[in-house]
Amino acid sequence: MTRQVLPVSFYARDTLVVAHSLVGKYLIxxxxxxxxxxxxxEVEAYVGxxxxxxxxxxxRTKRTEVLFGRPGLTYVFLIYGMYHCLNVVTERVxxxxxxxIRAVEDESGLVDGPGRVCRAYAIDxxxxxxxxxxxxxxxxxxxxxxxxxxxxxxxxxIGVDYAGEWATKPWRLRLKTATGK
DNA sequence: AGATTGATCCAT
DNA sequence: TGGATCAATCTG
Numbered sequence: 001m002t003r004q005v006l007p008v009s010f011y012a013r014d015t016l017v018v019a020h021s022l023v024g025k026y027l028i029x030x031x032x033x034x035x036x037x038x039x040x041x042e043v044e045a046y047v048g049x050x051x052x053x054x055x056x057x058x059x060r061t062k063r064t065e066v067l068f069g070r071p072g073l074t075y076v077f078l079i080y081g082m083y084h085c086l087n088v089v090t091e092r093v094x095x096x097x098x099x100x101i102r103a104v105e106d107e108s109g110l111v112d113g114p115g116r117v118c119r120a121y122a123i124d125x126x127x128x129x130x131x132x133x134x135x136x137x138x139x140x141x142x143x144x145x146x147x148x149x150x151x152x153x154x155x156x157x158i159g160v161d162y163a164g165e166w167a168t169k170p171w172r173l174r175l176k177t178a179t180g181k
Numbered sequence: 182a183g184a185t186t187g188a189t190c191c192a193t
Numbered sequence: 194t195g196g197a198t199c200a201a202t203c204t205g
Binding site: 044046053054055061075079080081083084085087100102113114115116157158159160162 | 198200201202203
């Protein structure tokens, strides 16, 4: 089976295309204790500064700077003082957009929720700005699976009610798993 | 439903 | 420099 580390060209595309393509890919984390891999089940797209749900809509600050950076970088932030969220930066430099990894499935079962994913994979802000294309510490692989678009459900994004009409965009994408969950 | 928890941002 | 805010999760 082919196992390809996703290259910059994967991330340097339209954010909704990247988001759809990420479903069924594998998040890989290398730790001193060994490595862990999870199939990506759910993501959310944040498409640019005009998207009022996207953190970059608040402007270019220290926190959002990475969103304006190279595709294939991570954007990791702390939320509610307790949990971390992992995003992958997309599109071209100076177009601030990203995809949030919301759920994965691995040998331990479904890891459902962005804070749980980061806890399970030991991801915190020390991995902010990490280059996902290097194949070390943290990256995403294509394992050659083809996920039919009919297997991906589209829903409103979670926790962005403040974003007005942008809150209703169907940009949360979730794989319809065998268990139906 | 309410509590938790702390980095960030801007004005009250 | 204080306080509101927050791409969440756990417990009741």
